[in-house]
Amino acid sequence: MEIIVPLFRSFVAALALTALAACAQTPPANIAQAQQQARAPVTILISIDGFRPDYLDRGMTPVLSRLAAEGVRGAMRPAFPSKTFPNHYTLVTGKRPDGNGIVANKMEDPRRPGEVFTMASDDPFWWNEATPIWVDAEKAGVRTATMFWPGSNVAIGGERAPKWPHTISGGTRPSDWQQFNQEISNTQRVNAVADWLRRPADIRPRLVTLYFDTVDTAGHTYGPSDPRTLEAVAEVDRHIGALVTTLAELGQPANLVFVSDHGMAETSSTRTIALDTLLTAGDYRVVEAGPYAALAAMPGHEAALEAKLLAPHPHMQCWRKAEIPARFHYGRNARVPAYLCLAETGWQITERAVSGSFVGGNHGYDHEAADMAALFVANGPAFRTGASVPTFDNVDIQPLLARLIGVTPSPGDGSATAFEAVLVSRRN
Numbered sequence: 001m002e003i004i005v006p007l008f009r010s011f012v013a014a015l016a017l018t019a020l021a022a023c024a025q026t027p028p029a030n031i032a033q034a035q036q037q038a039r040a041p042v043t044i045l046i047s048i049d050g051f052r053p054d055y056l057d058r059g060m061t062p063v064l065s066r067l068a069a070e071g072v073r074g075a076m077r078p079a080f081p082s083k084t085f086p087n088h089y090t091l092v093t094g095k096r097p098d099g100n101g102i103v104a105n106k107m108e109d110p111r112r113p114g115e116v117f118t119m120a121s122d123d124p125f126w127w128n129e130a131t132p133i134w135v136d137a138e139k140a141g142v143r144t145a146t147m148f149w150p151g152s153n154v155a156i157g158g159e160r161a162p163k164w165p166h167t168i169s170g171g172t173r174p175s176d177w178q179q180f181n182q183e184i185s186n187t188q189r190v191n192a193v194a195d196w197l198r199r200p201a202d203i204r205p206r207l208v209t210l211y212f213d214t215v216d217t218a219g220h221t222y223g224p225s226d227p228r229t230l231e232a233v234a235e236v237d238r239h240i241g242a243l244v245t246t247l248a249e250l251g252q253p254a255n256l257v258f259v260s261d262h263g264m265a266e267t268s269s270t271r272t273i274a275l276d277t278l279l280t281a282g283d284y285r286v287v288e289a290g291p292y293a294a295l296a297a298m299p300g301h302e303a304a305l306e307a308k309l310l311a312p313h314p315h316m317q318c319w320r321k322a323e324i325p326a327r328f329h330y331g332r333n334a335r336v337p338a339y340l341c342l343a344e345t346g347w348q349i350t351e352r353a354v355s356g357s358f359v360g361g362n363h364g365y366d367h368e369a370a371d372m373a374a375l376f377v378a379n380g381p382a383f384r385t386g387a388s389v390p391t392f393d394n395v396d397i398q399p400l401l402a403r404l405i406g407v408t409p410s411p412g413d414g415s416a417t418a419f420e421a422v423l424v425s426r427r428n
Contacts, residue, residue: 038096041381042197042252043404044208045242045397047091047149048236049084050216050363051260051375055239060234064258064377066266071256073380074389076397078262078374080328081292082184084216085119087261087374087394088150088368092209093130094398094412098333100170102150106288117335119150124158124171127151131410133401134174137207142243145176145187145196148211152177163420176205186212186239194246200414208407210243219264219361224371229361255380259397265291265371273316273343274353279308286351287337291364293349294337305339315344328367329413345369356424363405378422387422 012024053075056065079090085105097103107117109126117126134144135156146152158171176196189211193210217233240258247254275286275293283301287294295408297305310320318341325332331340343349345365365372374394382404395414402409403416403423 027376039201039252041196041249042206042254043150043191043255043257043380043401044193044210045401046210046240046256046258046322047088047212048215048258048260048375049211049213050262050264050361051236052219052221052231052263052371053260053373053375055215055230056351056375056377058229058230058233061237063237066246067240067256067258067379068377070385071377072383072387072419074376074390074418075391076259076374076376077391077393078367078372079366079394080330082367082369082372083263084365086262089130089132091259091394092132092134092149092151092395092401093260094133094409094414095130096395096413098330098336099413101126101333101335103330103333103335104288104294107294108287108337109335111242111334121182122154123160124155124168125160126157126254127154128158131156132210133398133407133409134207135172136402136409137405137407138172138175142207142405142407143203143205144184144207145193145205145258146209147178147421148180148193149209152209153179157309174205175203180211182213183238186214186236187242190243190246197247197250197252206261207401212239221360223263223359223361225266235237242243253381255379255382257397257401257404258375258377259394260375261275262363262367262374263370263372264363264368265365267346267362268346268359269354269357271315271347272354273292273313273347273349274351275349276352280304280314284309284339284384289349289351291343291345291348291362293341293343294295295339297339297340302338309341313341315347316341316349318342342366368390382424384422384424389418389422390416392418395428411425 020196056068078087081104083105084219086102089100089102090096093100105119137144145282150175155173158168161167163341189210192233193208194383196205214232215236222328282298283305284295284297285322287296318339321331321336321338325338341349348362396418399409399414399416400419
C-alpha cells in the first residue's frame with residue numbers, strides 16, 4: 001500500500017501554527033524558555049548511490065518527487081571517473097578526483113610501492129590530499145555527524161603508524177560517525193540520524209550525512225530498468241518519507257540536499273572488450289578494469305604496449321596519461337596510471353574474455369554521458385519553492401553546504417554561484 005507522506009514544508013507549517021497557538025496560552029514567564037528551545041535548521045546531505053535522475057519520473061518516488069516539485073531540482077554532472085569513491089569525495093571536498101587524490105575505487109601510489117587502495121582503506125595517507133566539509137565545519141565549531149560517507153571514518157590530516165597496532169596520530173573526524181557496514185539496514189540508518197537529532201542542542205549535529213547503497217546494488221545486479229531496481233528506488237523513497245516524518249515530529253527544520261554520485265548504464269556479456277585478445281601478455285598489467293581500464297606498462301615494454309593499445313579499437317579509446325582530453329580534468333595526479341582506456345557507454349573492458357552470459361548495470365563511463373547523470377534535489381527553509389538550476393558540476397555541492405551551515409570551505413574547484421537564484425538568503 002502506498003504510504004502518502006506529507007511534504008516536509010507542510011509539516012513544519014502545521015507545527016509552527018500549533019506552536020503559535022500554544023504560545024498564545026503560555027504564561028509570559030515561559031515564553032523565553034520556549035524560544036530558547038527553538039531548533040536551528042540542520043543541513044542533511046543524503047546520497048542515494050547510483051540513483052539516475054530519471055528514476056524520479058518512474059512513478060516510484062512519491063516523497064522525493066514531491067520534495068523536488070516543492071523545492072529545487074537540477075541536473076548534476078558527476079566528475080570523471082563516474083565511480084563511487086571519487087565522486088563521493090568530490091561532493092564533500094569540492095575538488096575533482098585529480099585534486100582530491102581519490103582517483104579511483106582501486107588505485108596505487110608510487111610513494112607506496114606494492115600497496116593498493118581499495119574501498120576499505122582508511123589510512124589517512126590516501127585521503128589527505130583534500131579536506132571534506134565536515135572537517136571545515138568541526139574546525140569552525142559546527143558539530144557534524146555522518147551515517148556513512150566515503151572518508152568519514154578517516155582521521156583527515158592524521159598519520160598512521162607503519163607498525164602494528166598502526167596508531168593514528170592527529171587528524172579530524174566528524175563528532176559522530178559510523179563505520180560502513182552494508183548489513184546495517186536503511187531503517188537503522190534513518191533511525192540513527194533521528195537519534196542524533198533528538199539530542200540536546202549542545203551535542204546535536206548541524207551537518208549530517210546519510211548514505212543509501214541499495215539502489216546502486218540493484219542497478220549493478222539487474223540493470224537500471226529492471227523492476228527489482230525500481231523497487232529498490234521505491235524502498236529508499238519510503239525511508240526518506242520516514243525521515244521527513246521524524247523531522248516534522250521533532251519540529252526540526254532541515255535543509256535536505258539529495259545527491260547521487262553517478263547514474264547507471266545497461267550492460268551485457270555481449271558488449272565486452274577483452275584486453276588479452278588485443279595486447280601481448282607481459283607488456284602490461286591492469287590496475288583496474290570495467291567501464292574504463294587503467295594500465296601500466298611493464299618496464300621496457302612501453303613501446304610494444306603503445307603500438308597495440310593506442311591503435312584504434314571498436315567501442316574503446318585509449319590514451320597516454322598526459323594526453324587524456326582536458327574535459328575529463330583527469331591525469332595530473334600521480335595515482336593515475338600511465339594509460340587509460342575508456343569504453344563506449346554500455347560496453348565493458350575485461351582483462352580476459354568472459355564466460356557465460358549476463359545482463360546488469362555499471363558506471364564509470366564518460367561523466368558527460370546521459371546515463372551517468374547524477375541526482376540533485378534540495379528542499380528546506382533555505383531554498384525557494386518550485387525552482388530549478390541549470391546543469392552544474394558536482395564540485396559545486398561543497399560550497400553550497402558551506403553556505404548552508406555558515407562556514408568557510410577549503411579551496412576547491414567549485415562555486416555556489418549556480419544556486420544564487422534558488423536560495424532564499426545567503427545563509428539559513
